[in-house]
Amino acid sequence: MGGKAPLHGTRAVVFAGLGPVPYAAMLLADLGCAVTVVDRVTDMATSMPPELDPRRRGQRSVVVDLRTAAGKVIGERLVRGSDVVVEGMRPGVMERLGLGPDRCFEVNPEIIYVRITGWGQTGPYAQMAGHDINYIGLTGALLAMGTPGSPPPVPLNLLGDYAGGSLFAVVGVLAALLERERSGRGQVVDCSIVESVMSLCTATIGMRDAGLWGERGSNAFDGSRPWYRTYETADGGYVAVGAIEPNFFRELLTRLGLDPRDWLRETPDDIDRLGEKLESVFRSETRDYWTSVFEDSDACVTPVLSFAEAFRHKQASYRQSVITRQGRTEPAAVPRFQRTPACAGAASASPGRDTQAVLADLGFSRAEVDRLRVEGAVR
Numbered sequence: 001m002g003g004k005a006p007l008h009g010t011r012a013v014v015f016a017g018l019g020p021v022p023y024a025a026m027l028l029a030d031l032g033c034a035v036t037v038v039d040r041v042t043d044m045a046t047s048m049p050p051e052l053d054p055r056r057r058g059q060r061s062v063v064v065d066l067r068t069a070a071g072k073v074i075g076e077r078l079v080r081g082s083d084v085v086v087e088g089m090r091p092g093v094m095e096r097l098g099l100g101p102d103r104c105f106e107v108n109p110e111i112i113y114v115r116i117t118g119w120g121q122t123g124p125y126a127q128m129a130g131h132d133i134n135y136i137g138l139t140g141a142l143l144a145m146g147t148p149g150s151p152p153p154v155p156l157n158l159l160g161d162y163a164g165g166s167l168f169a170v171v172g173v174l175a176a177l178l179e180r181e182r183s184g185r186g187q188v189v190d191c192s193i194v195e196s197v198m199s200l201c202t203a204t205i206g207m208r209d210a211g212l213w214g215e216r217g218s219n220a221f222d223g224s225r226p227w228y229r230t231y232e233t234a235d236g237g238y239v240a241v242g243a244i245e246p247n248f249f250r251e252l253l254t255r256l257g258l259d260p261r262d263w264l265r266e267t268p269d270d271i272d273r274l275g276e277k278l279e280s281v282f283r284s285e286t287r288d289y290w291t292s293v294f295e296d297s298d299a300c301v302t303p304v305l306s307f308a309e310a311f312r313h314k315q316a317s318y319r320q321s322v323i324t325r326q327g328r329t330e331p332a333a334v335p336r337f338q339r340t341p342a343c344a345g346a347a348s349a350s351p352g353r354d355t356q357a358v359l360a361d362l363g364f365s366r367a368e369v370d371r372l373r374v375e376g377a378v379r
Contacts, residue, residue, distance in 0.1 A: 020169065057348050114189040141201050352379050
């Protein structure tokens with residue numbers, strides 16, 4: 001029988017924002033942290049209705065106008081009872097609201113105060129607006145993607161927002177909590193998406209400095225090598241090929257019915273000839289045919305799936321990698337712990353759903369809550 005989730009007993013207050021903040025809140029909640037999201041009184045433009053947003057699972061929501069004196073009192077009480085603050089405002093916004101790090105340390109000296117921004121808290125770009133594509137464009141990562149002679153492709157916002165923002169912020173939370181066990185003191189965690197994505201590019205930058213990474217379209221992992229790219233199949237599907245190592249490469253050719261002795265990969269001519277051949281062979285059969293050919297092999301060939309297909313795939317089914325509730329599918333909580341499992345919490349919290357309960361926990365009477373509603377401090 002598993003124990004309580006790893007962050008059980010830890011409390012976080014999250015000042016709602018777009019981009020990486022909701023996903024960071026979800027990760028903390030999945031790990032057992034009691035997360036309270038402070039939503040804004042005015043509606044924010046979001047990509048989906050909040051009550052349908054799986055990133056809000058397992059959390060409580062209050063709607064507070066932090067611009068009011070009463071709203072600031074509520075914010076301070078939340079900080080006093082929490083271990084972690086997460087915010088994703090532009091630098092200086094929380095200070096203007098009276099809930100910046102200095103004030104929060106006065107309220108709670110042990111608070112871990114996490115600030116997620118694109119550019120970081122300081123520097124010439126600190127106050128400039130931006131989104132994922134802008135941040136990764138400033139790192140070198142975006143220009144390394146795509147076909148030579150064409151504009152860099154617009155990738156999903158996984159690299160900047162969620163890897164560079166959310167995941168690095170949660171790593172910062174965990175490290176700061178561990179350090180607090182020794183020092184008894186809180187601290188600010190300044191999470192810059194640009195700097196985090198640069199960190200993710202460490203190996204690529206190292207290869208560049210070692211002379212092993214050149215211009216776009218000439219490198220091991222940018223799709224320019226026939227043994228590391230995707231191929232279209234007869235039915236318009238795709239397969240992903242990652243046969244880098246010699247033994248995997250030989251397995252690839254053998255399963256395709258090609259003699260490895262006839263297909264070298266030493267010169268540019270070898271590479272071009274091999275690429276043309278693999279394109280022709282893969283286009284001769286359907287994606288599912290090639291999936292069956294390479295099943296259980298070490299050729300590193302797999303189908304390129306849609307989200308719906310990925311949810312139904314036998315590996316995901318066996319591992320129970322996705323959960324379904326209320327007719328919607330969500331990824332399960334990860335990573336997996338031997339004794340203290342992470343858990344995808346209850347359905348998404350609509351803004352203000354828990355205002356009454358949270359304020360009661362903070363010591364406000366029903367009459368006080370009613371007055372705060374009338375004054376517009378909460379909703």
